[in-house]
Amino acid sequence: MLRAVTLVCAPTPGGTHPDPVAACGELLANGSQLDxxxxxAADSVCTREWNPMTVTADGVWEGRRLNYTYTFANPCGLRNTTGVLFDF
Incomplete structure (x- = not known):
């Protein structure tokens, strides 16, 4: 299933992301390093099944193009990340 949201961080957090304030905060803390x-998360436990889920982030960050892709082994891996940027 494909899902997409928009995220705007300046001048104020907004867009269709369910938590734009937290997602923008993570971007401010990490810049273009999204890994x-x-x-x-430290306490996450997932099975080792291969059911890949790929996330992407495409946009502009501090005047530069940002293209990021990461593939989780399964949906559990995606649900148990340390951040909220891909939590939608």
Missing amino acids: PLAAP
């Missing part, structure tokens, strides 16, 4: 936001 930490896709990292598994």
Whole structure:
């Protein structure tokens, strides 16, 4: 299933992301380095099944194009990330 949201961080957080304030906060803290936001939470436990879920982030960050792609092994991996950027 394909899902997409928009996220605007300036001048104020907005868009269709369910938590634009938190997502923009994560972007401010990490800049264009999004791998930490896709990292598994410390207490996450998932099966080792291969049912890939790919997330992408495309846009402009601080005047530069941002293109990010990450593939989780399964939906559990996606649900148990440390960040909220891909939580929709």
